[in-house]
Amino acid sequence: MKSVEPAQDHPETCFECDAPVETVWHDHSFPYGVGESAVELTARIPVLVCTGCDAEALGHAAEVLMHEAVCRHHGVLNPREIREIREAHSLPRTGFAELSGLSTASLNRWEKGILIQSQANDRYLRLLESPDNVWALRRLTNELRSGQRRVSSFETSPGASSSSTNRARPEFRHVGDARSLLDLQPVFRVRAA
Secondary structure, X not given: OEEOOHHHOOOOEOOOOOOEEEEEEEEEEEEEOOHHHOEEEEEEEEEEEEOOOOOEEXXXXXXXXXXXXXXXXXXXXXXXXXXXHHHHOOOOHHHHHHHHOOOHHHHHHHHOOOOOOOHHHHHHHHHOXXXXXXXXXXXXXXXXXXXXXXXXXXXXXXXXXXXXXXXOOOOOOOOOOHHHHHHXXXXXXXXXX
């Protein structure tokens, strides 16, 4: 089965014999991974089939659906879902990157299906689905830009529960010579049982 370039996703004629082609949907199984961790995944994809010579080709739509199957296998958001999160906040990729602290290049790769995000980044993206979390992130970003520092935990967003726990952050002070702290350090000794 050949793959068709995205620009030629729906050719009207066969690349082998110039006969008309039609789209047929198949449950397509494909290997994913290598060695002992290899698995067989299945995706329902469109296959372009020649009505003259029965040649088959996969288009860009099939590749997207197979990539989504891989994302499901890993339990992470697929490129369309990532793009929808960003667009739900009416942000261009650069604005979303600036707000979230993720790189524009990484977002671009994830949204285009070039790479799959890590579990940690996937969880962060899922948190960004919530308007309350984005509101809190915007507030933090504005505070960092203005040079303000917070001593207590985050305030809740409008309408959110006011039962947030106020935890004081540890305070650090400058110590000129760390060796002077050795006298304050407790001595640990191993005792025979």
